[in-house]
Amino acid sequence: MSSAFSSPELGFDPDALRATYRQERDRRIRPDGAGQYRGARGEFGYYAADPWTARVDRDPKQDRVEAVVIGGGFGGLLTGAKLRDAGVERIRMIDEAGDVGGTWYWNRYPGIHCDVESSVYLPLLEEVGTEPTWRYSPGEEIRRHAVAIAEHYSLYDDTMFHTRVTELRWHEDDAEWQVRTDRGDDFRARYVVVSSGTLSAPKLPGIPGIETFRGHTFHTSRWDYDYTGADLHKLADKKVGVVGTGATGIQVVPHVGDSAQHLYVFQRTPSSVDVRDNRPLEPGWTKALQPGWQQERMDNFLTVVTGGHAERDLIGDGWTATAALQRTFLSGSRTELSDEELELADFATMNRIRDRVDAVVTDPAVATLLKAWYRYMCKRPTFSDFYLQTFNRPTVTLVDTADTGGITSMTENTVVVGDREYAVDCLIFATGFEVGVSGVVSGTLPVYGRDGVPLLQSWSQGPRTLHGFYSHGYPNLFHLGSLQNANSVNFTHILTEQATHIGAVVAEARKRDARWVEPTAEAEQAWIAVIRANAMDNYRFQAECTPGYYNGEGRPRPVNNSYGPGPVAFHELLRAWRAGNGMDDVLAETK
Ligand code: NDP
DSSP: OOHHHHOSOOSSOHHHHHHHHHHHHHTTOOTTGGGGEEESOGGGGGGGSOSSSOOOOOOOOOOEEEEEEEOOSHHHHHHHHHHHHTTOOOEEEEOSSSSSOTHHHHOOOTTOBOSSOHHHHSTTHHHHTOOOSBSSOBHHHHHHHHHHHHHHTTTTTTOBOSOOEEEEEEETTTTEEEEEETTSOEEEEEEEEEOOOSSOSBEEEOOTTGGGOOSEEEEGGGOOHHHHOTTSGGGTTOEEEEEOOSHHHHHHHHHHHHHSSEEEEEESSOOOEEOOOOOBOOTTTTTTSOTTHHHHHHHHHHHHHHSSOOSOOSSOSHHHHTHHHHIIIIIOOOOSSOHHHHHHHHHHHHHHHHHHHHHHOSSHHHHHHTOOOSOGGGSOOEEOSSHHHHTTSTTEEEEEOGGGTSOOEEOSSEEEETTEEEEOSEEEEOOOBOOOOOHHHHTSSOEEOGGGOBHHHHTTTSOOOBTTTBOTTOTTEEEOSSTTSOOOSSHHHHHHHHHHHHHHHHHHHHHHTBSOOOOOHHHHHHHHHHHHHHOOOOHHHHHTSOSSGGGTTTOOOSOOOSOTTOHHHHHHHHHHHHHTTGGGGTOOOBO
16 A cells, blocks of 8 residues: 555545535436437437538448448457458448548547557557557547558458448358348348447437527537638637537637637536646657567556556556556456555545646636546546646636536527526537447347347346357357456457457357357356456446446446456456367357
């Protein structure tokens, strides 16, 4: 235990902080919980329309491919790459977007950057030959890298964009899946990979009167550059409102604040905003490194942040500095600190971040409103060297909406908070995304497995998988995501391990000429027992957190479905499984 936390001279009163956290949480709890939001559908469907690529008419396909990958984000791209390496020839990638990139396709708002270091976040750098130019890459660099992966692995050969898969049906006699889409396609695929993301559908607050607003509005994930101008110069004569101060709001606000005639930032809960220290990288920086450097850095970051033994911290940033505070509540693995010590460490970190607000923001009343009163991992921690500074501009107004549960209402041209009205020309929703599970898990993509049994019927008592990847009764169907698998702030690393595993299983299936890939009922049951026995227990932590999508808007679910000991242990388990007799549990059937 660090002496700073055992000292009787803590310099703060834990009881007082606990009471403040509780009070701040309670005034933000809403009775309607997640029901306060509305999806960008129906009359709000235009908030989800694709501003980047025109939809092209095409004839429906009725053919046969070896693998279909649903989702063109990094999960789908990585799996496509690993299937290619495994020798799979016809791979069809399908996405509702107009190109690959997933979240980096949709989100192109000014200021967008990845908050995880580019050397570990952008997958397949060495394989593709991309050299990030910034320590924390701008979104466009990441999107271009996604395109480069698709090109490098010839994944564009057979893509279907602006297409949504509407049904998957297994045909036992042919040992293949029938795939139907909203473009009338009806084709067959031997393997199906579902990687359709977790935070992709934009959501809007259900503000009374939102539909009456006649000013301009859009969601940050569909930035309207026609309205703002590429460099936002068209905002110079506009009063603009930004709703939301999460990870997106923090990146957008400095740019809009720089450009708008006046900016109103409508805040309900402040984010914790730590130092970013982004910087350009020396051109050629990757040339001096030994092959395998990226895997080494990724492994090091994962180990430092989520648990395991690391001699050194190769990244040394805001994530690795707060590793102990993330481990237990995000990735599962415990630290050597007791719960009490962890809480004290958390208080100390949050105090430092709150002190930073006072140091940066000149108006003490505004600084008070910008302080986050909750534990570090209650919300996605953020990093910025520009956000807090924006509130020192005379043209930027922070509007606190905590006491009114958010914006009270909207009229034709104003945003109402309590008894005050703010006239705005444009309102930008940085209000996040519907909390994701893939369509397979939510039921929007029906899956009929062996004997036509719907997947959700066989999961009626909870998800049933082996290692999160596949389920008995649903041959050759693979899932990506953290369900019964692993999690980390660097999710592309998790996806890399998942894609590697799927690629290895398919390669072995091809080698053995297996009829299909399907876990035995016994192997699946054994994994469910392991997940239950090791479930990460963060219910109490989440219940005490300020509301947000991490805790079901203040209503956390008691069961967490990730592998409790954490991702490093999980990846070791997968490697041992592959090196041992594991494949026998999923490749029992031969042709
Ligand atoms: P969030 O869901 O995190 O934030 C939504 C914001 O909208 C919150 O500040 C919320 O307030 C506010 N809000 C919602 N309803 C109202 C209302 N009625 N009145 C006022 N305010 C309201 O969405 P983000 O897009 O910011 O982030 C989503 C996730 O995307 C992140 O957690 C992160 O995982 C990812 N992301 C990652 C980035 C990266 O660099 N890797 C960058 C950006 C996003 P409240 O908190 O009170 O609910």
